[in-house]
Amino acid sequence: MSRAIQIQGLRYRYPDGTQALDGIDFHLDAGESVALFGANGSGKTTFVLHLNGLLRGEGAIEICGLPLADATLEQIRSKVGVVFQDSDEQLFMPTVLEDVAFGPLNLGLSPDDALTRARTVLKRVGMAHALERAPYHLSAGEKKRVAIAGVLAMDPEILVLDEPTTFLDPPTRRDLLTLLRSLPQSKVVVTHDANLARALTTRAVFFDQGKIAGEGEVIEVIQRFHWEYS
Amino acid sequence: MHHLVIDRWSRGSSPLHQRDPRAKLAALLVFLIVLSTTRPAAQAAFAGYAVLLFLAANLAGLPIGGLIGRAALVLPFSATFALLTWWSGDSLRALSLAEKSFLSGMAALLLVGTTPLTGWTAALESWRVPRMLILVIQFVYRYLFVIAEQAQRMRWAALCRGSHKGSKTGSFRLAAGLVGVLFARSWQRADGIYHAMLARGFRGRFVPAAPVPFRSSDAVFFFTCLAGCLAVRILL
Numbered sequence: 256m257s258r259a260i261q262i263q264g265l266r267y268r269y270p271d272g273t274q275a276l277d278g279i280d281f282h283l284d285a286g287e288s289v290a291l292f293g294a295n296g297s298g299k300t301t302f303v304l305h306l307n308g309l310l311r312g313e314g315a316i317e318i319c320g321l322p323l324a325d326a327t328l329e330q331i332r333s334k335v336g337v338v339f340q341d342s343d344e345q346l347f348m349p350t351v352l353e354d355v356a357f358g359p360l361n362l363g364l365s366p367d368d369a370l371t372r373a374r375t376v377l378k379r380v381g382m383a384h385a386l387e388r389a390p391y392h393l394s395a396g397e398k399k400r401v402a403i404a405g406v407l408a409m410d411p412e413i414l415v416l417d418e419p420t421t422f423l424d425p426p427t428r429r430d431l432l433t434l435l436r437s438l439p440q441s442k443v444v445v446t447h448d449a450n451l452a453r454a455l456t457t458r459a460v461f462f463d464q465g466k467i468a469g470e471g472e473v474i475e476v477i478q479r480f481h482w483e484y485s
Numbered sequence: 486m487h488h489l490v491i492d493r494w495s496r497g498s499s500p501l502h503q504r505d506p507r508a509k510l511a512a513l514l515v516f517l518i519v520l521s522t523t524r525p526a527a528q529a530a531f532a533g534y535a536v537l538l539f540l541a542a543n544l545a546g547l548p549i550g551g552l553i554g555r556a557a558l559v560l561p562f563s564a565t566f567a568l569l570t571w572w573s574g575d576s577l578r579a580l581s582l583a584e585k586s587f588l589s590g591m592a593a594l595l596l597v598g599t600t601p602l603t604g605w606t607a608a609l610e611s612w613r614v615p616r617m618l619i620l621v622i623q624f625v626y627r628y629l630f631v632i633a634e635q636a637q638r639m640r641w642a643a644l645c646r647g648s649h650k651g652s653k654t655g656s657f658r659l660a661a662g663l664v665g666v667l668f669a670r671s672w673q674r675a676d677g678i679y680h681a682m683l684a685r686g687f688r689g690r691f692v693p694a695a696p697v698p699f700r701s702s703d704a705v706f707f708f709t710c711l712a713g714c715l716a717v718r719i720l721l
Binding site for chain 1: 492493495496601602603634674677678680681682683684685686687688692
């Protein structure tokens with residue numbers, strides 16, 4: 256099986272001196288889904304921001320066989336779609352349709368093709384009724400769907416989901432889970448939600464103070480690190 | 486929030502909305518040049534410019550009251566210079582300063598109220614305005630929304646904790662604290678938005694989703710505006 260992500264010795268220090276990542280080795284196979292667990296501030300979000308070059312630390316990162324470098328940044332950003340924790344940060348265009356078309360337009364698609372793709376993806380995530388609505392007037396669940404549509408419209412090979420179920424009520428979580436399970440992409444899911452990880456991923460990696468403290472099957476990692484509050 | 490309303494206005498379908506942004510930008514430029522070169526004594530001309538703007542607003546289906554209220558936001562800034570001029574004994578010039586700034590604000594609002602952001606910034610780009618300046622305009626416009634939202638949330642949080650019951654000195658201290666925190670939070674939020682934009686392939690340029698071709702009706706619109714402005718300038 257080919258590797259979607261291969262990372263060796265990743266280190267990153269924030270300008271204030273905080274060592275956020277300290278020698279991370281990580282891999283993700285094509286088609287695989289992995290959960291990233293860990294306490295707040297353990298380095299999970301910093302880690303995923305490296306996957307499409309938003310942060311650049313020391314170490315070797317390969318995405319779908321491409322080494323992460325200035326020359327490959329555009330290609331890599333089209334392969335790795337990041338769905339951020341706070342949908343409000345991801346939805347910045349005046350209408351839902353324009354927001355979802357933002358990525359395809361940046362990829363160089365013609366306006367007609369970009370809008371067609373945006374409509375198709377919005378239909379797929381169940382938001383075809385909201386094309387002309389302002390994103391900031393949607394509910395939290397709808398915003399998350401539009402944010403996912405905005406990433407899917409770029410046709411990525413890898414989906415990175417940072418706390419996808421935050422702010423969502425149980426029925427909306429269930430709908431979102433159904434949607435995510437229907438997507439064929441490889442997935443990296445940053446989450447505190449053990450139920451989501453069990454339902455969506457097969458492997459889990461546990462972060463602790465910028466290092467990987469353990470990895471394995473999801474249930475095994477949950478039990479080993481007591482990652483459930485009940 | 487003001488710019489949310491303007492965003493909504495800009496998505497109309499009136500004849501003015503359908504004009505090419507380049508034609509509207511050129512008309513705005515003509516209006517501003519004609520307005521700024523009008524003599525302070527020509528008060529009838531200022532009334533004529535106001536009539537032209539009201540006609541355009543009516544054509545665009547924009548609410549006159551909303552336009553006037555938002556254009557009036559420039560008055561506190563121009564009023565400082567107008568007052569100084571007034572004190573130096575030139576009351577007519579002082580009045581014209583306020584009129585010119587208000588009418589300029591109205592005209593600029595008419596442009597952004599009938600043209601989506603991507604449209605008028607694309608028009609600026611076609612005029613070879615430096616990319617950096619256009620980016621600054623685009624980000625300021627986007628981040629205004631972010632800052633306004635943050636400010637509103639913090640104000641609500643302060644009200645929930647009884648900020649309305651304090652003394653005026655306490656309120657001033659609270660406001661100063663809020664501004665500081667607002668700056669830091671807005672910076673964080675803006676950074677997050679910028680990351681999200683980069684993650685979706687942003688390369689320093691907003692690509693308009695629906696570019697409008699320049700038609701003969703756009704040229705007719707521009708020359709009508711030009712003629713209207715010149716007629717008021719020369720005849721009144």
